[in-house]
Amino acid sequence: MKKLSILMAGAAAMAVLGTTALAQDITSGRLGAIAERGSIVLGHRESSVPFAYLDENQNPVGYSIDLCMAVVAAVEETLGKDLEVQFVPVTPQTRIALMANGTIDLECGSTTNNLTRQEQVEYLPVTFITGTKILTRKDSGIASVDDLDGKTIALAQGTTNERAIKAAVEERGLDVRILPVKDHAEGMLTLETDRVDAYSTDHILLHGLIQKSRTPDDFAVVGDFLSYDPYALMIPRNESDFELVGKRALAALFRSGEIGEIYERWFGPMGVEQSDLLQASFQLNALPE
Amino acid sequence: MDYNWNWGVLFEEPYLGWLVMGVQWTFAVAIAAWALALVVGILVGVGRTLPSRPIALVCTAYVELFRNVPLLLQMFLWYFVMPELVPDDMGRWIKRDMPNPEYVTAVIALGLYTASRVAEQVRAGIESVGTGLTNAAYANGFSVAQTYRYVLLPISFRLIVPPMTSEFLTIFKNSSLALTIGLLELTAQSQQIAEYTFNGFEAYTAATVIYVCIALVATLVMQVAERYTRIPGYMGSK
Numbered sequence: 233m234k235k236l237s238i239l240m241a242g243a244a245a246m247a248v249l250g251t252t253a254l255a256q257d258i259t260s261g262r263l264g265a266i267a268e269r270g271s272i273v274l275g276h277r278e279s280s281v282p283f284a285y286l287d288e289n290q291n292p293v294g295y296s297i298d299l300c301m302a303v304v305a306a307v308e309e310t311l312g313k314d315l316e317v318q319f320v321p322v323t324p325q326t327r328i329a330l331m332a333n334g335t336i337d338l339e340c341g342s343t344t345n346n347l348t349r350q351e352q353v354e355y356l357p358v359t360f361i362t363g364t365k366i367l368t369r370k371d372s373g374i375a376s377v378d379d380l381d382g383k384t385i386a387l388a389q390g391t392t393n394e395r396a397i398k399a400a401v402e403e404r405g406l407d408v409r410i411l412p413v414k415d416h417a418e419g420m421l422t423l424e425t426d427r428v429d430a431y432s433t434d435h436i437l438l439h440g441l442i443q444k445s446r447t448p449d450d451f452a453v454v455g456d457f458l459s460y461d462p463y464a465l466m467i468p469r470n471e472s473d474f475e476l477v478g479k480r481a482l483a484a485l486f487r488s489g490e491i492g493e494i495y496e497r498w499f500g501p502m503g504v505e506q507s508d509l510l511q512a513s514f515q516l517n518a519l520p521e
Numbered sequence: 522m523d524y525n526w527n528w529g530v531l532f533e534e535p536y537l538g539w540l541v542m543g544v545q546w547t548f549a550v551a552i553a554a555w556a557l558a559l560v561v562g563i564l565v566g567v568g569r570t571l572p573s574r575p576i577a578l579v580c581t582a583y584v585e586l587f588r589n590v591p592l593l594l595q596m597f598l599w600y601f602v603m604p605e606l607v608p609d610d611m612g613r614w615i616k617r618d619m620p621n622p623e624y625v626t627a628v629i630a631l632g633l634y635t636a637s638r639v640a641e642q643v644r645a646g647i648e649s650v651g652t653g654l655t656n657a658a659y660a661n662g663f664s665v666a667q668t669y670r671y672v673l674l675p676i677s678f679r680l681i682v683p684p685m686t687s688e689f690l691t692i693f694k695n696s697s698l699a700l701t702i703g704l705l706e707l708t709a710q711s712q713q714i715a716e717y718t719f720n721g722f723e724a725y726t727a728a729t730v731i732y733v734c735i736a737l738v739a740t741l742v743m744q745v746a747e748r749y750t751r752i753p754g755y756m757g758s759k
Contacts, residue, residue: 324716325712325715325716328715328719328721329715329721329722332524332721332722333524333722348718348719349719351525351719352524352525352719384617386703389700389709389712389713389716390712390713390715390716391716394716395717411623411703412703412705412709413703414700414701421601422601425601425604425605425616426613426616427604427616427617
């Protein structure tokens with residue numbers, strides 16, 4: 233018994249020494265800055281259901297927020313100190329700039345990981361897979377992108393979907409009028425007031441918009457995927473130590489199957505199952521320690 | 522800060538073309554709205570000073586309404602709410618068949634909002650001419666119309682050129698709010714460049730420089746106008 237407690241004490245001491253040794257190694261870079269501040273700044277979206285949005289008490293909640301909190305816990309463990317979590321709202325237009333200029337440490341939203349963006353920011357492993365689809369009224373006669381000929385579609389400025397639709401329209405040589413809108417809420421409003429025939433963004437967000445609309449039965453998500461949009465948590469560029477902590481935290485969730493519970497909590501109510509592709513992606517990123 | 526600067530992006534196609542397009546839309550909205558604001562603003566401003574109480578009341582109500590509701594909200598109301606309030610066929614026409622609905626809506630919203638500010642300048646100008654000259658005109662047998670035509674307006678219009686300069690500058694800056702209803706003016710285009718290239722700092726810097734240049738040119742034009750419209754013996758004239 234005594235031996236055991238000595239061993240335990242020794243192990244504990246080793247663990248403490250280990251983390252302090254680690255903490256000294258990473259005083260440079262973002263982890264060091266976070267340690268010095270005693271706080272970590274999370275950028276979050278305000279209307280990306282169910283990834284990151286404001287609940288009735290105006291607190292940010294969602295699937296991406298839960299995953300971010302797992303990363304925050306891992307950062308605290310690595311630094312061996314409790315951190316204050318600060319939330320900063322971001323939009324599609326501001327998120328890259330706020331990450332690049334060091335305002336936020338981690339972005340929790342519905343951000344597509346693409347290579348052009350990686351010239352300015354970095355990403356953790358994929359947490360959701362979606363793609364561009366079209367939202368329209370059931371009686372509009374639109375079943376695919378080809379049916380948009382001679383019609384009007386609203387597109388949110390600054391999204392990957394805007395480019396995907398424009399490319400698809402150009403490729404097929406269609407005559408489509410495009411109305412640029414500010415965000416998803418406004419896009420849905422233009423569709424509901426019959427100003428446009430369709431709105432387009434990631435299919436999962438379209439289902440969220442239908443769910444929130446006053447007349448969900450009037451709308452349908454149609455057509456094939458027009459783009460491949462892997463979502464991931466965004467982090468600063470050239471921060472390998474910080475990135476590794478994030479990867480570790482997510483790999484642990486993927487390995488233990490805890491990701492399934494978190495997923496179910498947010499997507500269960502929407503009736504959206506994990507796609508085979510997403511399950512495969514989770515398995516691929518469940519790296520061993 | 523870890524950022525890859527790339528100023529060259531501003532001079533590549535299509536991005537340079539987008540900026541030029543944006544400047545054109547900014548001018549198109551600002552100039553058209555300014556014309557509307559001058560016509561409505563002068564009428565309302567003069568109306569507020571007329572001896573007729575009902576007309577003065579209506580004009581005062583107009584100014585208070587348009588001056589006190591945020592412009593962003595007014596854009597939104599004109600664009601989203603107004604078509605729902607008119608008869609169905611007309612609303613449908615506004616939403617679907619009207620040419621350039623975003624442009625027309627932006628011009629109306631910005632023009633009527635700025636008109637309320639112009640009206641206040643006009644009223645202040647007329648009131649600053651003073652009761653002495655007005656009463657002298659009436660004493661000489663001028664009608665109300667003649668008093669305005671030959672005494673009040675010629676003096677007050679020349680007095681308010683300097684404050685109108687800042688309204689003229691403001692209309693250019695306020696035109697950027699048209700991006701909220703989907704008009705791709707200068708600010709919206711720089712946002713779009715930021716989205717396509719992720720060189721946001723360069724894109725917004727370009728927009729900033731262009732707005733400053735527009736403001737400087739407008740100021741120069743107005744300075745020339747001020748020199749020609751000064752009234753000898755009044756403040757600020759040599």
